[in-house]
Each structure stands twice: as C-alpha cells, then as structure tokens.
Amino acid sequence: MNTFDRVVMGGLLLFAVSSAFAAEGQKVFSQGGQNPAAMACMSCHGPDGMGMAAAGFPRLAGLPAAYLSKQLNDFRNGSRKNPIMEPLAKALSDDEITAVTTLLAARPAPPAGDLRRQQMASDPVEALALYGDWSRQIPGCVQCHGPGGGGLGQHFPPLAHQPASYLSAQLNAWRDGSRQNDPDQLMAGVAKAMTDAEVKAIAAYFASAASQEGK
Template identity: 35%
Template sequence: MKNFIRRRSLILGSAFLISLSASAADGNIDNGQQLSMKGDGSGAPCMACHGPNGEGNAAGNFPYIAGLDEGYLLRQMLAYQTGARTNAVMSMNVDNFDEQQLADIAAYYASLPAPTATAEISDKKQAELGEMLVNNGNWDEYIPACSTCHGPGNRGVDENFPALAGQHAGYIKQQLKAWQNGTRKTDEVQLMEAVAKRLSDEQIDAVAAYLASLPAAK
C-alpha cells in the first residue's frame, strides 16, 4: 500500500509539473541558425560545443540538443541567464542574447533531426540494471521508471520532460549528480531532485549508460 501511495504521488507530481508549462515565444529558425553560428558577441557560438548539427560532444559532456523540444531548450537557456541553472560556459555564451534570440535558437535546434549514433554497453550487469531502472524503476526504493515521465522510449514529452534516449552518458551522470546535490534547481516541484537523491552511484552509472544506448531518432 505504501508503494502504491508513493507511486501515485510521484505520478501526480509529474502531472502537476506539466501544468507549469509556459508557452515559448515563436522562434525564427533561419535567424536561429545564424545566431548559433555567430554566438552572442562575447562567447563561443553554439556549434563550438554542441557540434555543427547539434549532436553534442560525449568526451566534453556537451549534450546533444538537436531535435529536443523547442520550449524546453528556451527554458534552459533562460535558466542559465537567471542562474537557476549554473554552468560557467553556458552562462557566458548566452548572457547577451535577448529572449527572442534565444527563442530563435531553440526553434532552430528543435527543427534538426535527433542524432542517430548510440553508445554500446560492454558490461552486461550494468546494462541489465540500467534497463530495469529506466523501463521499470525500483518501487521498493521509491524510484520510478524514467519512461514514466520522459515518455515511450524516453524520447521526451513536451517542454517539461526532455528526451533522454541517446543522450551522452557523461552528461546524464553530470545532471543526475547536480539534481542530487541541489545545484540544479529548474524543477519547481523537485521531482527530479527527489528521484536523483535515491539513486546510488552504481545506479546512476547504469541509468546513464543504458539511456545513452537507446536510439534518439524516432
């Protein structure tokens, strides 16, 4: 019974988070492409870290952003401007853009196809643990499946729950740790923070590795 109540509260929390969704400004894809190549005048252009096609960089823990939800991308860039998300590189590279320019950049990257490359997992035990947590969760430890919020195949649900499939493992680990230690504060109902704090280092490694092995492209 306790597990049922806990599961219900987590799912209701997810539904409440969806209600907090804010409409993004209409973005101009062509202008967004130009801005992504030029930068904001004080920092590096988007493609310097996220690649020429928004595919990211696994070695540098730079996430892929191609094909992610437009509203989600806009919200994250605004969060870097306000300090709700902290990353010295990102904050420096978007601080001179106004909201419309950020909306244009978001529209451009959302229009690109998601990367098709996936990572392989050589550790069978890690793969099995990751698959279990991502697809089924562990309700004995109050850990919901990632797909409960991030949708079928973990390919994202609107601007609140970004696609995780095919995302670079190092970046996923980095963000789960940020939720754990409270340095990422963009979740108004603290759902991700609560889940991340229940994960062990082994579980985080397994979840990140398994998600990175999933195909991002629909």
C-alpha cells in the same frame, strides 16, 4: 490595393518575417549572438547540433523549444549552474533565444528505441529505467521521458542520444544542488534516491545503442 493584392502582400510579409527569423536562429547557432560573449553554439554542440560525446557537450538538435528556452532562462536566473553556459545565456537576447531554440527544435531528432513499461527488463538497470523502484519512490524513467527515453512533449527532455557523461553530470547536479530547476523537484527526488553506481549505470544505459534500438 484590392483584396487579392492585400492577401498576397500579407503572405509575402509573413514569409519575409519568418525567413528573417530562421536566418537569425541560424546566425546565432553558427556565428553567435550580437553580444560577443554569446559564442556560436555549434563550436561546442557540434555542427549539426548533435553534441560532442567525448567532451560531454549535450545534443540540442530535436529537443523541444520550450525545454531549451527554459534551460537558457534557468542558466540566467541561477537555478541551473554551469560556468560556461551561465555567462553565455545571459549574453543572448530574448529574441535570439526564441530564434535559436525554434531552429534547434525543428531539426530531426534521432529515433529512440521502443522500450516501455510493459516490457520485460533483462537486468536491474533496465528495471530501474522501465519500472523504477517503488520501495524508494523512484518511478520508471520512461514514464516521464517517453519510450526508450526519446523525450515526451515540451517538458520531458530526451535521454537517448545524450552522452553518458552529460547524463550522469546532470543527475549529480541535482544531488549536490547545483541544478534546482525541475518542476516540483521531480528530478531532485529521483536523483537523490539513486546510488552512485546506479547513476553511472543508468546514464550508460540511455547513452547506449541498445536502449535506442529496442529489442
């Protein structure tokens, strides 16, 4: 083999490996993993990975791969509790987790609004989202979750385009201790400082079209 052949062969091999990897991610998503307990993701998270708002199943499409695989590992190690996802995450292999989270992260994320801290808030709920409440040590949600709650980097997940019932369930899980997987208890502190009414209202706010279109 001359150098040219070797480069071509290397490229073909890389292509074969990466397309086999993409195929594995697609298989886990639409048919499930090797272990039958690792059920197909799309049956609950939707055929496009956009979630099912009526059932409170979250969207996974366009979420960062590092965040998604962290959540699956947290369901495995018990720092995040859920009767459906705990056994399911335990049934996935490490390779299946890498493949399916890479596939999901590559899906296009729906656009979020451009609501930032510099903007005027039109009501107390929007004020909490944009600026927080320093008298209770709550920073504005968009400070970590990005403009419009669209997500930021690999570790701050989007709040926009998630079902309101899912968002409030997560805030309540931090309040009652069934979700304890946040770095430095950032979210536990935020959620515990909020009232029941604020949890409901902020979840509805980020799930609503208004937060996503901006003003």
